[in-house]
Amino acid sequence: MSVLELGTPVRTEIRPGPQPSPAAQNRRPRGKAWQRWISPLVLVVVWQIASSTGLLPERLLAAPSTVATTAVDLVQSGTLLTAIAVSLQRVLIGFAGGGLAGVGLALVAGLSHKGENAVDPIMQMLRALPFFGLIPLFILWFGIGETPKVLLVALAVSFPLYLNTFAGIRGVDAKLAEVARTVRLSKTQLIRHIVLPGALPQTLVGLRQSLGVAWLALIVAEQVNANAGLGYMINDAREFLRTDVIVVGLLVYSALGLLTDALVRLLERRALTWRREFLSK
Amino acid sequence: MATRVPVQVSDTARQPVASVRDLTRRFGERTVLDRLDLEIGRGEFIALLGRSGSGKSTLLRALAGLDGEVEGGLTVTDSVAVAFQEPRLIPWKRVHANITLGLPGKGAAQGPKERADAALAEVGLSERAGAWPLTLSGGEAQRASLARALVREPELLLLDEPFSALDALTRITIHQLVLQLWSVHRPAVLLVTHDVDEALLLADRVLVLDEGRIAHDSAVSTPRPRHRDDPDLLSLRATLLSALGVSPEGSS
Numbered sequence: 001m002s003v004l005e006l007g008t009p010v011r012t013e014i015r016p017g018p019q020p021s022p023a024a025q026n027r028r029p030r031g032k033a034w035q036r037w038i039s040p041l042v043l044v045v046v047w048q049i050a051s052s053t054g055l056l057p058e059r060l061l062a063a064p065s066t067v068a069t070t071a072v073d074l075v076q077s078g079t080l081l082t083a084i085a086v087s088l089q090r091v092l093i094g095f096a097g098g099g100l101a102g103v104g105l106a107l108v109a110g111l112s113h114k115g116e117n118a119v120d121p122i123m124q125m126l127r128a129l130p131f132f133g134l135i136p137l138f139i140l141w142f143g144i145g146e147t148p149k150v151l152l153v154a155l156a157v158s159f160p161l162y163l164n165t166f167a168g169i170r171g172v173d174a175k176l177a178e179v180a181r182t183v184r185l186s187k188t189q190l191i192r193h194i195v196l197p198g199a200l201p202q203t204l205v206g207l208r209q210s211l212g213v214a215w216l217a218l219i220v221a222e223q224v225n226a227n228a229g230l231g232y233m234i235n236d237a238r239e240f241l242r243t244d245v246i247v248v249g250l251l252v253y254s255a256l257g258l259l260t261d262a263l264v265r266l267l268e269r270r271a272l273t274w275r276r277e278f279l280s281k
Numbered sequence: 282m283a284t285r286v287p288v289q290v291s292d293t294a295r296q297p298v299a300s301v302r303d304l305t306r307r308f309g310e311r312t313v314l315d316r317l318d319l320e321i322g323r324g325e326f327i328a329l330l331g332r333s334g335s336g337k338s339t340l341l342r343a344l345a346g347l348d349g350e351v352e353g354g355l356t357v358t359d360s361v362a363v364a365f366q367e368p369r370l371i372p373w374k375r376v377h378a379n380i381t382l383g384l385p386g387k388g389a390a391q392g393p394k395e396r397a398d399a400a401l402a403e404v405g406l407s408e409r410a411g412a413w414p415l416t417l418s419g420g421e422a423q424r425a426s427l428a429r430a431l432v433r434e435p436e437l438l439l440l441d442e443p444f445s446a447l448d449a450l451t452r453i454t455i456h457q458l459v460l461q462l463w464s465v466h467r468p469a470v471l472l473v474t475h476d477v478d479e480a481l482l483l484a485d486r487v488l489v490l491d492e493g494r495i496a497h498d499s500a501v502s503t504p505r506p507r508h509r510d511d512p513d514l515l516s517l518r519a520t521l522l523s524a525l526g527v528s529p530e531g532s533s
Contacts, residue, residue, distance in 0.1 A: 175369050185383045274374075
């Protein structure tokens with residue numbers, strides 16, 4: 001898995017004129033949606049049978065039924081919710097800090113050539129660092145408390161947002177900037193009315209990428225050292241061969257990942273109405 | 282840097298809205314405008330013809346203040362508006378907000394909102410005021426672009442082939458609209474086009490740009506509404522086509 005790939009900006013094209021609608025391309029034949037549930041269900045059933053017959057020993061992987069009851073127990077005992085709260089807090093703080101830094105630096109680099117010369121080389125250099133490799137240094141610098149985990153998340157988040165916002169700002173149609181000049185917009189008005197809204201679609205792409213990386217960074221940070229949170233719960237379970245708890249933890253991670261992604265998509269739909277109505281035409 | 286000097290107060294009625302002296306523009310080795318002279322009078326409707334690459338758009342961009350690298354004298358009124366070949370509406374602003382873009386909020390007799398409403402009504406686009414630009418048809422988008430230019434009540438309206446992407450029927454309607462708007466507001470118009478018939482149909486004065494200079498300058502005195510097959514226009518058409526280096530028989 002390459003973190004660099006996740007950070008690579010994806011160009012989104014915005015231009016008037018006929019375009020194949022992505023919605024139309026993704027549309028599957030109607031009435032067949034339920035068929036897509038068959039294979040996952042079969043997989044769970046096979047898994048359950050393998051566990052019940054002893055083919056799949058509990059110390060390797062717990063049965064789906066065990067996972068379900070463990071999940072209920074963990075919720076009732078409050079363990080799971082506490083762990084989620086701790087992990088969620090780390091992601092939120094790290095994401096907020098990293099997001100502000102990424103977008104802020106992209107504005108500095110995107111809006112002036114001086115800024116680009118100052119910021120971009122450093123960002124490109126740091127981007128090439130495998131940031132999980134920084135964990136040992138972070139532990140030396142910040143110990144094993146919350147700081148290194150939050151910082152790792154922040155660092156991971158800042159790059160996709162920086163790269164995409166920067167590309168978004170630079171990708172704003174020069175022809176629209178000319179319109180701004182002919183209607184005598186000031187530099188501030190140009191940034192507010194043309195540059196920032198023009199960069200927004202690409203920034204939102206960066207937002208989705210960075211949320212994915214945020215969870216990934218958190219998982220890695222929590223695996224290495226933690227005394228609370230989902231990662232701690234999983235690591236602790238490993239000591240006692242509790243594969244059911246591990247599976248519950250993994251499922252919660254992915255559910256949280258999907259949830260945050262859904263939030264961004266909601267945001268995208270609201271912020272990019274001007275484009276959606278065109279695509280659905 | 283292009284100079285942008287407001288027209289002097291004295292004798293305003295006779296001051297040209299734009300005056301170009303010895304204007305030169307080079308792109309590397311290539312000289313696109315070569316010591317060009319041009320004066321655009323108040324309320325004059327000029328069509329600027331020329332082959333592709335003859336520098337028509339370069340001249341228009343210089344007049345619009347979009348080209349900072351021209352050499353020579355360039356005096357243009359402060360009140361210029363441009364409609365480009367592509368409508369260039371801001372896709373994330375609704376049509377109405379596109380029209381009011383950059384309009385001063387204070388000091389005018391009417392607020393920007395009312396002025397935009399009036400401009401949209403004039404181009405027949407009132408009911409699309411709340412639409413997103415990407416949902417407009419080509420003709421509608423070009424009307425909106427005209428409204429955005431007109432709402433500024435310019436003394437000089439620069440039109441950079443704004444009709445070339447429209448279908449033939451829409452083009453006829455927009456031609457009528459432009460003439461009507463011009464006769465009401467009387468801005469000076471510089472219409473860049475490569476369509477000789479369009480130029481003859483609309484303009485008072487037709488210029489042909491060749492090798493960076495005005496190679497041909499003729500007045501069109503035929504009263505409006507004009508018809509393509511008017512004998513005066515036909516003979517002028519032949520002259521213009523030969524000035525453009527095209528033999529009339531082989532053209533349309």
